[in-house]
Amino acid sequence: MTPRLFARTSSLILAIALISGCDTLPAIPYINEKPAQEPTAEVAPTPTKSKPLSRGDKIAKGLSEELDWFPSLEQPLEQLRESYANAPSPSTRSQTLSNISYLYDAQLFLLFQDMLDFLPKEARVAELKEQNAWLDKRQQLITQAFLREPDKAAARDAASQAFIKATRARIDEINAKRELIVLK
Numbered sequence: 001m002t003p004r005l006f007a008r009t010s011s012l013i014l015a016i017a018l019i020s021g022c023d024t025l026p027a028i029p030y031i032n033e034k035p036a037q038e039p040t041a042e043v044a045p046t047p048t049k050s051k052p053l054s055r056g057d058k059i060a061k062g063l064s065e066e067l068d069w070f071p072s073l074e075q076p077l078e079q080l081r082e083s084y085a086n087a088p089s090p091s092t093r094s095q096t097l098s099n100i101s102y103l104y105d106a107q108l109f110l111l112f113q114d115m116l117d118f119l120p121k122e123a124r125v126a127e128l129k130e131q132n133a134w135l136d137k138r139q140q141l142i143t144q145a146f147l148r149e150p151d152k153a154a155a156r157d158a159a160s161q162a163f164i165k166a167t168r169a170r171i172d173e174i175n176a177k178r179e180l181i182v183l184k
Contacts, residue, residue: 073107090153097160104167111174118181138166 080100087093112131116124145162149155 071110073103073110077103077107094153094157094160097157097164101160101163101167104164104171108167108171108174111171111178115174115178115181118178134170138163138170141166 077100080096080103084093084096084100087096112127116127119127141162142159146155146159149158
């Protein structure tokens with residue numbers, strides 16, 4: 001046998017041995033579609049995967065410590081306020097007012113979420129309960145404002161105005177709380 005033929009034969013035998021040994025490896029997700037083998041009594045059981053986090057746990061965990069990202073909604077709010085002041089028709093004013101409401105609500109959510117990120121778990125739970133109670137109260141204020149107006153368009157505008165007023169007040173409260181807990 002020539003050295004070249006010997007080298008090729010040795011490489012082939014080595015490759016076959018390696019490939020045949022792959023059957024004893026556990027399944028690799030997304031690569032090998034064989035089911036994982038049951039652990040034998042000799043092998044220590046693999047640690048179980050942690051349970052997926054619940055929605056509450058995900059909220060409680062927070063990410064502000066890891067991200068340096070806090071978008072500002074002030075510019076679009078200012079543009080919408082200007083559009084509202086200059087809107088030619090009542091329907092355009094009503095739609096713009098509704099959009100302003102949504103942006104204030106988004107701003108409140110971002111502030112609240114950021115505040116939660118800096119709190120210990122027990123305080124997060126308390127803040128979540130308080131925020132849920134406040135959301136219920138805001139809904140009552142909106143409903144009352146809507147019901148005070150006999151005209152539907154005026155009622156929608158009154159509800160939006162009540163929503164904005166309550167949300168801006170809550171934003172101020174959350175900002176005050178954040179000042180106490182967020183290190184700068």
